[in-house]
Amino acid sequence: MELIVASTVGVLTAGGVYLMLRLRTFPVILGLALLSYAVNVFIFASGRLSIDQSPILSPYGEASYTDPLPQALVLTAIVISFGMTAVLVMIGLGAFFESETDRIDIDTADDAAAPEKDTQA
Amino acid sequence: MSHAGHLLFIIALLPFIGALVPGLMIRAGRTASAFFTAAPTALALVMLMILAPAVLRGEVIQAEIEWLPQLGLSASFFLDGLGLLFAGMILGMGLLITLYARFYLSSADPMGQFYTYLLLFQGAMLGIVISDNILLLLIFWELTSLSSFLLIGYWKHLPEGRQGARMALAVTGAGGLAMIGGMLLLGDIAGSYNLTDILQAGEAIRASEWYLPALILILLGAFTKSAQFPFHFWLPHAMAAPTPVSAYLHSATMVKAGVFLMARMWPVLAGTDAWFYIVATTGLVTMVLGALIALFKDDLKALLAFSTVSHLGLLTMLLGFGTEAAAVAAVFHIINHLTFKAALFMTAGIVDHETHTRDIKRLGGLRHLMPVTFLIGTVAALSMAGIPLFNGFLSKEMMLEEASHTDWFGSHYAVPVLATLGALLSVAYSFRFVAHVFLGPQRDDYPHTPHDPPFGMWAAPALLATLVIAIGVAPFLAEGIVTAAANAVTGADLHPHLKIWHGVTPALWMSVIAVAGGALLLMLHRPLDKGWIAAPRPEAKAIFDRLVAGIVALSRGITDSTHNGAISRYLAIFTVTAVALGYIAYAGSGLSAPTRDMLPVPPVIAVGWIMLIVSTISVVGMHHHRFRALVLIGIIGLSISAGFVYLSAPDLALTQISVETVTIMLLLLALHFLPKLTPKESSTGLKMRDGLIGLAAGGGVGALAYAFLMRDIDTISGFHVANSYEGGGGTNVVNVILVDFRGYDTYGEIIVLGIAGLLIYALMHALLDGPSARRLKNTDYSEDRSRDRHPLMMVVVTRVLMPIAMVVGLYIFLRGHNQPGGGFVAGLVVAIALLMQYMASGFAWTQERKRIEYHTLIGLGVVIAGLTGAGAWLAGQPFLTSAFTYIHLPPIEEFELATAMLFDLGVFLTVLGAVMLMLYSLSRIARFAGQTVNEGPMDYDPGEAAKDRDTED
Structure with missing residues (x-):
């Protein structure tokens, strides 16, 4: 199970980083979404894995529970990452409306002097 | 806190409070503005005089308020002999300068602004000399750099003023940064940032392995502030400031801050070989070089600026000798230099004001036109030359006496000969100041016909000239304050006797040689001047400008190559750095053995995992089709929710699944306006690069997660579980x-x-x-x-x-x-x-x-x-x-x-x-x-x- 969770975090991170480095807003947003999954699972996993030990206190005497603290942290993180995604989407939309392109690395006047740079990109 | 301590606080605050007033009072007229500048200064001076008798008896007055105790920073002040001497100089000169500036500045200048800057500077300078906490001292130190920047650049319309102000700020500011490092080291060694504690810890500090770095860093601050070679070049350029500023900052107070700091730190830092060779050598070189350049400067203020550089070198050298007698000489010369040099600056200002030129080659023969100015200037210049019966003679004799028995790398002659040469050059430029400005035939081509200025303008230099003669004739007048200050510097109990006649000593002969040689040099000035002008020599401003241009080009190069505005590049650099740092941390310490067993994987979870991995790879592979990618993202989110359910996190599962829903809605809405396809525009090389970065990051994070998942952890959650119901009710x-x-x-x-x-x-x-x-x-x-x-x-x-x-x-x-x-x-x-x-x-x-x-x-x-x-x-x-x-x-x-x-x-x-x-x-x-x-x-x-x-x- 540990290997499964760790590999999930790894694959999500790899995909997220790759997409984050693309040149259009939408893939970057997708990449950041993948990355937030990865980070959330990572933080959640830092409380170690356990099965059938929900942190809901049992009325029937002694029971063992999983670590509730990372769960509380991740719960708010999930909601906040939604907020962040929404802000990013809005900024991306705004940039698209204003500049009529969704490229994220728009050439500025300074870069115009070196046009060979953006053909590479 | 004692009654005296309260007074000390008020003294420290008065200039800053007073600084608010002149800028506002200027509407009431220039005299009113000057009056309101003088008032807080005079008040502070009176309070200082109330404290003076106790300090002269050897008491130390202290006052402290805790400020940021966590950082060791407290607003604590103390007043000992050295502080009293400097505070007196700062406030006394402040009064004289206020008076002088009232008449010097024209009605077109914004005088309220000037006085506000002046009081700000005065407060900062006062703060340096009475701070008992080195962090507080550093704050005041930087404040003097800033306020002097404002004062040097006061005439904003002059490019020289702006450039000079910038140069002064760059040099002294850089030195100040170095000094912060040195002071922090010092505080770390001593275990306290309080000066009084540090002064007690001299032995430990000198024995510490961090002594040399701390010494060099602190000296960098002191040398830049006090214009020591090779940082001397900013001072002449700062002469673009109005003359009252030059007289106040660049002869009497700010440039002495470096000297003050060396004197303050003398009991802690002095006495080692490193101190002697660095400080004394720098001082000696600066003294001779400054005097040499001063002799050939035609601009009156430039001549005085380089002579100041030379005299600051002299003071530095004396402190560098590390002997108690040298320290006494240094303290005494600080007083003497203040009196004659400020008077000379004011004289130069008067000449400039009256004739509209400061070029010595266009002056001469002013003695009949400006007799009062001539008298004041001559008295001050003779003192600077070290002629008997003027106070400059006394401290110069003491300096030569000390130099005469100082060995330098085993040589008995190096220091005495060079010191005599410095004195000789000093005589030459002092005589030149008098001879080429006031003596000689009267001319009829002055840019403006001069006459003596009004009383208000010559009152301040006249008072200083009176002091020059008074101390020169009756040196015991200064004995009290010199004793108190010298004892504060050395930490010893000295009873120096200042007197004119010491008998026929080597120092006397060196003096005689200096005066005779100086007079001879002046006679030969014309041919020497031709040779000097023809000789190639480095131009400090050009070097400085090239250096600054080089640094700017370098930083621009670094900035442009890393910050090209492309966010994907930043993210790539950031990711690679994070991965590399993670690897370094791993390589540095390695891993302990796993302490947990792996949990079993039921088939359903395995299927879910495969689905999640395939979806992630597919998102990456087909992200060009945006709708498809969005569907796949939804699958990933749902798989993760399912994982949360299985791994005992029902709350997370609920949250994840509902957030997933709104996120997809949000992205769908956004996609409505965006292109539905991502064009394929990345080259294969770029894709490979990003793929590698992604794999490295994913591999690193995955390995890290696996590493900690296999090991146990100490968690604070036991507390939460135990108290959840009883304390939180849930x-x-x-x-x-x-x-x-x-x-x-x-x-x-x-x-x-x-x-x-x-x-x-x-x-x-x-x-x-x-x-x-x-x-x-x-x-x-x-x-x-x-x-x-x-x-x-x-x-x-x-x-x-x-x-x-x-x-x-x-x-x-x-x-x-x-x-x-x-x-x-x-x-x-x-x-x-x-x-x-x-x-x-x-x-x-x-x-x-x-x-x-x-x-x-x-x-x-x-x-x-x-x-x-x-x-x-x-x-x-x-x-x-x-x-x-x-x-x-x-x-x-x-x-x-x-x-x-x-x-x-x-x-x-x-x-x-x-x-x-x-x-x-x-x-x-x-x-x-x-x-x-x-x-x-x-x-x-x-x-x-x-x-x-x-x-x-």
């Missing part, structure tokens, strides 16, 4: 942590979420008010739209679902404290239910039926949560302490009432409001994009059609 530990244990975090988080919602709303408005609105209206989106946008079935189903969803939301909210659920999830569930109405029945129709603004919801939520937290204050508890009780309502079972519930209500409302506001904002854009407004809930309403039929019938 059995869902996660929810109790959110609303109780870490309620403050949650409170911050809902505020952030609320702000994000408002930010999106504001962005939407900014967009719709700008040119984007026109562009949106002119873009045709009709191709993307469904022909049946509000299908009958969906409308009906969502209507039916609405109350059910509300009840589910309420249920999830209420059980949250004890079972999985809570404000976050409930907020999201209700938001989804509302969003369904928007989607099914259309924006306008739903909007019309909305009763509460979403902004209001956010505000209400934050306020409720905040008030709940603040309610704990009423019970005398800290913010957000919760209380709970159980009540029994007959039809229902036992029922819990907790203030945490109220807090959770705040969370619920904020989440609901923020999520709705975000999606609402995006949908509003759609309205602008030419979307038709539907009046009814459905495009085709069977009810309407039936009604129509009825009316027709």
